[in-house]
Amino acid sequence: MAATIKDVADLAGVNPSTVSRVLNNAGLAVKEETRQRIMEAVRILNYKPNAVARSLRTRFTQLLGMVIPDISNPFFSILFKGAEAAASEKGFNIILGNTDDQKAREEALIQELRDRQVDGLILATAQVDGALENMSLEGYPYVFVNRRPRETAGRYVVADNIKGAKLAIDHLVALGHTRIAHISGPLYTDVGLARLEGYRLALKDHGLPFSFENVVESEHNEEAGYWSALELFRKSPEVTAIFAANDPIAIGVMTAVYERGLEIPGDISLVGYNDLPVVSKLRPPLTSVRLPLFEMGYKAAEMLIKIISGEPLEQDGIVLEPRLMVRESTARMKG
Amino acid sequence: MAATIKDVADLAGVNPSTVSRVLNNAGLAVKEETRQRIMEAVRILNYKPNAVARSLRTRFTQLLGMVIPDISNPFFSILFKGAEAAASEKGFNIILGNTDDQKAREEALIQELRDRQVDGLILATAQVDGALENMSLEGYPYVFVNRRPRETAGRYVVADNIKGAKLAIDHLVALGHTRIAHISGPLYTDVGLARLEGYRLALKDHGLPFSFENVVESEHNEEAGYWSALELFRKSPEVTAIFAANDPIAIGVMTAVYERGLEIPGDISLVGYNDLPVVSKLRPPLTSVRLPLFEMGYKAAEMLIKIISGEPLEQDGIVLEPRLMVRESTARMKG
DNA sequence: TTGAAAGCGCTACCAT
């Protein structure tokens, strides 16, 4: 049986409250000699405070909940790493829950975590609503990461998707491309919409026409990317560059391009988004927009802990800058 | 403020202990009418038991700790997913800690998790010792996954590395290769040793000579794989097939092979290990030994929960079977 | 079938 605070108090010949004072209130009045005796007893008994008992009393668990669609996706696992790094610096740990992108699981998980009395939630998931309204209503601390809630209020840490899309298009235009297509993500998501918007704005900036002929809406995965590329070739066979809304889509596009007997970047320049580790290993290595994922996770946890601690926030949201990783899938326009 | 069991009891006009009985001991004697009244009160107040208070009383947190070197490595994140799936089925959640392969962080983390009173630990990390001895001494529940402890006692869930290596070599031999090299992992790890042993045994099975000329010891990463391949080419330029101890090593080998102006699989057949998602995207897609990672994580959590619940275990360890995913990096011997 | 009460280990308030 592990030693309790009472054991320490008995051994040191003091009251448990004194032990607690020594251990917790660094700046509080305790005679040096008493402190010594107590620390010695702690050492002898190898005493570790019981976090559960402390939590019950203080009403803080020093535990964060993080809800993620798919931890095996490096995108999210790097977010988690960032969050964990910040949390651990402040003495917090994180309960991680994977939703497999299922809304029911997501809501159940949020409830589960709250019942466990986690001090706050980091939400990296797509759709939250019912559970969320309760949360904001009751003033429960939570922070969105990689997603900026539209309807619901809430703090967030995101990357600038409009800027990211512009980086991609600027690059392609600089290489001489004018017929640039976009395979967008789902347009019911803020991410999908923002990247499309960035694409549109960048074309406009460069005096290039925007046309829905050159846009195909896709899901955020490889297979959907493949089929969307086929559809694009049907609609607009003359494009010379494609900006894909994320890397898996871009990988699907690659397959479709090769099937058509075309070369990358010889015939088609291709840009992805997120810069997952895998894309630098592709042939050719993919040019992609990199998000500061670790930093996003870090800042989200940091922000959440500030909210929990009642520290004032300078801002409700943090928007981080993406940057373009240029690789071999993009090249100067032929001719 | 959230409702407590006392609020429910008051509303239902009963004692808190009766509420507790209704909520927890499904099979216990409670008059149907009372139960109804209580459930109604629970509903009205939207009562959720406070897990912290319950944990303090029952001495179980229904929380598992999982220690992982690097969650952004898909190898580990899939292990985690499996563990989380099993845990969540049994009403457990998992606190995940990332160690970045740093021993100090690892030990601190284990201590942290124990102080939090997690009911048990799943250890996917490389080196644990000091902290571990305490754990086994005090009968604290823990399970190793993907690693079978040598010196320390302990339950484990691993894949059969000797078998996996044999699968790789059998395949290469079947393709007509006889000069098969092995770039091994670190030989101070059980994983590295076991794969080397499988390589040696398989050669013997096929009546092929084993020689240290054809073995280079490497670290488990891409760069080390690259340098090890260079060393191999120096020692044994005539090899026609290479079995790499894991996928990152194999990727490093690829780079070295291409630099030498050789083709895969034309000149050199190459087999990796772990079958990370990325390897099917390489050019050529890599033949690799696949481990049932999700299942390993699942079984590890399941085993741990059994230990926690005091259920008897049929066995101290579970060894799962790998299988070979044949792709285009291996081909029949020329000539 | 239900109630009363103790107590898990800790902190924080109030005394002294």
Next chain:
DNA sequence: ATGGTAGCGCTTTCAA
């Protein structure tokens, strides 16, 4: 500077 004590919310034993 330190001790005493109440109580966080729950479960569980004992009694009725």
